[in-house]
Amino acid sequence: xxxxxxxxxxxxxxxxxxxxxxxxxxxxxxxxxxxxxxxxxxxxxxxxxxxxxxxxxxxxxxxxxxxxxxxxxxxxxxxxxxx
Numbered sequence: 001x002x003x004x005x006x007x008x009x010x011x012x013x014x015x016x017x018x019x020x021x022x023x024x025x026x027x028x029x030x031x032x033x034x035x036x037x038x039x040x041x042x043x044x045x046x047x048x049x050x051x052x053x054x055x056x057x058x059x060x061x062x063x064x065x066x067x068x069x070x071x072x073x074x075x076x077x078x079x080x081x082x083x
Contacts (some may be wrong), residue, residue, distance in 0.1 A: 006075050007052070010068065011047045027069040049075065 014020040020035050030078065031037045046062045049055070049071065055078040057065075064073050 001055075001078050003072070003076055006079070009052050010049070010071055012076070013045065013052060014068075017044065017048050025068060027067070027072070029068050030066060031068070033067075045071075053079065055079065063083050 011022065011025050013064050014025055014035070015022055017060060018035070018037065018041060029035055031042065031045075031061055042062065042065075045066075053075050055075060057078075058076065059072055065074060
């Protein structure tokens with residue numbers, strides 16, 4: 001899976017699962033401050049990521065995901081995606 005496919009998948013989760021406007025989905029968008037996700041949304045987001053990408057996100061790693069770029073980097077690391 002390429003990095004672009006990861007970004008597209010994450011954006012799909014954000015738009016479909018959390019009704020976030022696509023134009024807000026910049027790599028540096030902060031999940032809470034910019035996108036309005038709360039801690040419960042964070043749990044739902046991790047579950048959606050794990051299902052979509054067939055990966056396991058550890059709790060400590062999930063807590064470190066504050067921006068969209070953190071999410072894509074964590075998935076890329078798990079999948080060994082290419083740029």
